[in-house]
Amino acid sequence: MKIGMMNNPQFDLFAEIAWAKENGFEFLDLTLEPPLAQARKVKVRETKSALKDSGLGIIGHTAYYLPLASPYESLRKAALEEMRWGLEVFAELGALQMTVHPDKSILFAIGSKGALQKNLQSLQEIDKLARPLGIQILLENMDRTFNTVEQLQEAFTQIPELSFHLDVGHANLNVERNRTEEFLRAFRGRLAHVHLSDNFGRSEDLHLPLGAGSIAWGKIIPLLKDFGYDGTITLEIFSPERRYLLLSREKLWEIWRG
Numbered sequence: 001m002k003i004g005m006m007n008n009p010q011f012d013l014f015a016e017i018a019w020a021k022e023n024g025f026e027f028l029d030l031t032l033e034p035p036l037a038q039a040r041k042v043k044v045r046e047t048k049s050a051l052k053d054s055g056l057g058i059i060g061h062t063a064y065y066l067p068l069a070s071p072y073e074s075l076r077k078a079a080l081e082e083m084r085w086g087l088e089v090f091a092e093l094g095a096l097q098m099t100v101h102p103d104k105s106i107l108f109a110i111g112s113k114g115a116l117q118k119n120l121q122s123l124q125e126i127d128k129l130a131r132p133l134g135i136q137i138l139l140e141n142m143d144r145t146f147n148t149v150e151q152l153q154e155a156f157t158q159i160p161e162l163s164f165h166l167d168v169g170h171a172n173l174n175v176e177r178n179r180t181e182e183f184l185r186a187f188r189g190r191l192a193h194v195h196l197s198d199n200f201g202r203s204e205d206l207h208l209p210l211g212a213g214s215i216a217w218g219k220i221i222p223l224l225k226d227f228g229y230d231g232t233i234t235l236e237i238f239s240p241e242r243r244y245l246l247l248s249r250e251k252l253w254e255i256w257r258g
Helices: 013-022 044-054 073-093 107-133 149-158 180-187 217-226 243-257
Strands: 002-006 027-031 057-061 097-100 136-140 163-167 191-196 232-235
Touching (some): 013 027, 013 044, 107 149, 136 191, 149 180, 217 243
Parallel strands (some): 027 057, 057 097, 097 136, 136 163, 163 191
C-alpha cells in the first residue's frame, strides 16, 4: 500500500510538494484546479523538477465541478478542452493515471438518464484523448450519479479501458448503508485507486479525518485487504489543521497492520 495526499489548489503548489515530502507521503494526488494549480498556469518544467527532487509519484486529479454533462453543448465542449489541457500537463509531469468525476448536471433539465448518457459521451471522448498520452482514466463513484453498481457497470461496459477509483466517503452518501463492499464485489478487477475521508452520511461530503465521522473504518479498511487491494490510497482530508491528515495516516496504518 502507498499513502498519498492531495495538494490544496488554494496553496502554492511547490510548497505543497515540499510539505508532502517532509511529512513522508509517497505520492501526490495532484489536482489541477484554480486558483493556484490550474493546468494552464502550472509551471510544468519547474513542477516536474520539484517532483523529481521530492521522489513523489503523482496521480492526476481533475475538478469535480466541470460540466461534462451540461445540456449546453458549448459548455460540455469547454469542459472537455479543460480536460485536454490537464491531460497534456499530466503527461509532461509523468502521470500514468487521471481521475474523472461524473457531472451531476441539472437533472431537471435532462433527467437522470440524459445526464448518464452525456457523462458517458464525455468519458468516451476523454478516454480517446488520454490513450495516445499513455494515461489511464479512472472513473470515480460520486454521491448522486454514478453511485450505483448498475450506473458504473454501464460505463465500464461501454468504455472497457476505464478503471475504477473507489471513494469510500462518497459511497457513504445518500444511501442507507455504505456501498464500499458492493463496489468491491462488482469491480475488484478494475480497482486502481482509493480515496478515504469521513462523513456522517446524508448528503454532506465533509472530507473529515478518519474517525471523525460515522464510517466504520475498522470494517472498511480490512475489506480492502480482503479483496486483495494493496495499491495507492489518498487521504482526502480537507482541514486547515494538517495534524488531522497525519493522524488519519496513523489510523489507516494501525488498522491496516491489524
